[in-house]
Amino acid sequence: MSKQMSHLDNIPSTPGKFKMDKSPYIHNRLRWHSSLAKLTFWSFMFLGLILIFFFRSPSSNPLPQDPSRRSLRTYNWGGPAWEKRVRSSARIRSRNGISVLVTGAAGFVGTHVSAALKRRGDGVLGLDNFNDYYDPSLKRARQALLERSGVFIVEGDINDSALLRKLFEVVAFTHVMHLAAQAGVRYAMENPGSYVHSNIAGFVNLLEVCKSANPQPAIVWASSSSVYGLNTKVPFSERDRTDQPASLYAATKKAGEEIAHTYNHIYGLSLTGLRFFTVYGPWGRPDMAYFFFTRDILKGKSISIFEAANHGTVARDFTYIDDIVKGCLAALDTAEKSSGSGGKKKGPAQLRVFNLGNTSPVPVSDLVSILERLLKVNAKRNIMKLPRNGDVQFTHANISLAQRELGYKPSTDLQTGLKKFVRWYLSYYSGGQKAAG
Numbered sequence: 138m139s140k141q142m143s144h145l146d147n148i149p150s151t152p153g154k155f156k157m158d159k160s161p162y163i164h165n166r167l168r169w170h171s172s173l174a175k176l177t178f179w180s181f182m183f184l185g186l187i188l189i190f191f192f193r194s195p196s197s198n199p200l201p202q203d204p205s206r207r208s209l210r211t212y213n214w215g216g217p218a219w220e221k222r223v224r225s226s227a228r229i230r231s232r233n234g235i236s237v238l239v240t241g242a243a244g245f246v247g248t249h250v251s252a253a254l255k256r257r258g259d260g261v262l263g264l265d266n267f268n269d270y271y272d273p274s275l276k277r278a279r280q281a282l283l284e285r286s287g288v289f290i291v292e293g294d295i296n297d298s299a300l301l302r303k304l305f306e307v308v309a310f311t312h313v314m315h316l317a318a319q320a321g322v323r324y325a326m327e328n329p330g331s332y333v334h335s336n337i338a339g340f341v342n343l344l345e346v347c348k349s350a351n352p353q354p355a356i357v358w359a360s361s362s363s364v365y366g367l368n369t370k371v372p373f374s375e376r377d378r379t380d381q382p383a384s385l386y387a388a389t390k391k392a393g394e395e396i397a398h399t400y401n402h403i404y405g406l407s408l409t410g411l412r413f414f415t416v417y418g419p420w421g422r423p424d425m426a427y428f429f430f431t432r433d434i435l436k437g438k439s440i441s442i443f444e445a446a447n448h449g450t451v452a453r454d455f456t457y458i459d460d461i462v463k464g465c466l467a468a469l470d471t472a473e474k475s476s477g478s479g480g481k482k483k484g485p486a487q488l489r490v491f492n493l494g495n496t497s498p499v500p501v502s503d504l505v506s507i508l509e510r511l512l513k514v515n516a517k518r519n520i521m522k523l524p525r526n527g528d529v530q531f532t533h534a535n536i537s538l539a540q541r542e543l544g545y546k547p548s549t550d551l552q553t554g555l556k557k558f559v560r561w562y563l564s565y566y567s568g569g570q571k572a573a574g
């Protein structure tokens with residue numbers, strides 16, 4: 138580099154050419170010209186370097202291509218009109234109602250929970266970063282649905298402390314329903330950073346803001362059945378070991394449970410973690426098997442059905458969305474107040490974890506048979522060995538704790554729930570006109 142610079146240095150001045158000139162005026166003018174040329178040259182070089190840096194810098198791109206940087210895009214928020222919408226959406230409209238900040242409100246569970254809270258007169262404000270982990274148009278459609286029932290979704294990321302602080306400045310939320318997360322077990326091998334970003338950094342950021350809020354809200358948040366990992370004792374009970382996660386997704390959810398313990402212990406935040414078991418239903422997630430199986434069966438594409446070693450059954454405790462919503466609302470309603478204020482703990486606070494499952498595991502091959510009957514199309518089944526990508530063989534929830542403490546009682550079997558899902562799917566994608574997922 139220094140060699141090149143000294144070479145370039147010699148080109149514009151070419152002092153030998155002007156040696157014969159004796160006039161000091163001309164000499165000075167030439168010197169001045171040559172300095173000007175040098176200055177101009179280096180200014181252009183400098184400008185060029187800045188432009189190259191600017192265009193190559195990933196953070197200058199409003200929609201970064203690297204998915205782990207997706208949520209670093211900037212969002213517009215603030216201003217009197219925006220604050221008015223926030224206030225109005227979060228306004229409690231029933232006696233004894235609560236005001237809830239729902240993170241991940243444009244997500245599957247977030248949309249259903251927000252709508253249910255609004256229906257009973259609670260104040261609800263949504264927050265979502267609308268990332269493109271799956272088709273964002275489905276998230277926009279859910280947003281439109283909530284909009285019609287009076288729920289405003291603020292566009293932003295849970296990692297944005299300034300935004301979160303602003304929301305708590307505008308509304309004294311009594312509760313936070315934290316559902317924003319990077320979901321999906323298998324995708325964690327493709328994009329590990331996005332799990333750390335949302336499920337760990339984002340969660341900590343949210344808790345930091347909640348602990349400093351005055352009053353502190355009570356927090357209910359989505360953990361996962363996947364924390365049971367390689368646990369073989371069934372049905373899974375909250376007391377069972379959760380120290381053998383089989384995927385990074387599971388590990389980040391397990392980390393969330395430990396982080397919740399810390400914030401409860403130090404700051405007196407009331408925290409309830411809900412271990413959801415493979416939630417399905419209308420407006421669901423296109424990355425989940427029941428959803429893309431439906432799409433592929435209708436398209437006549439073959440589907441891969443996993444089986445364990447020695448033709449072992451792979452099964453899930455599929456849980457219908459309406460049952461999950463009831464569990465979420467019951468968790469909010471039984472959540473005690475946080476005990477601290479302004480970042481200081483004033484006494485012990487509630488810390489809970491519940492399984493929210495269906496307590497009747499169904500083999501994945503049976504799920505496919507139900508879909509075949511409902512869709513009236515035979516699936517092209519490709520049976521394959523369960524890949525080593527984070528999936529576990531079996532999940533089964535023991536729900537007695539949730540039954541006792543939350544009055545949780547799931548009432549939808551897989552056949553009934555899938556029927557509702559298929560009806561929604563066919564009407565939403567109106568005979569395959571829109572591309573699913």
Ligand SMILES: O=C(O)[C@H]1O[C@H](OP(=O)(O)OP(=O)(O)OC[C@H]2O[C@@H](n3ccc(=O)[nH]c3=O)[C@H](O)[C@@H]2O)[C@H](O)[C@@H](O)[C@H]1O
Nearest residue numbers: 320321361362363413414415425426427441442443501528
């Ligand atoms: O309870 C949870 O905490 C998690 O539930 C969900 O994970 P899973 O239970 O793995 O659901 P899902 O992917 O629908 O696979 C269903 C079944 O199909 C099998 N499966 C899957 C894909 C495939 O091609 N073939 C197949 O047989 C597969 O082996 C599995 O047995 C959420 O996605 C996750 O975000 C988290 O919330």
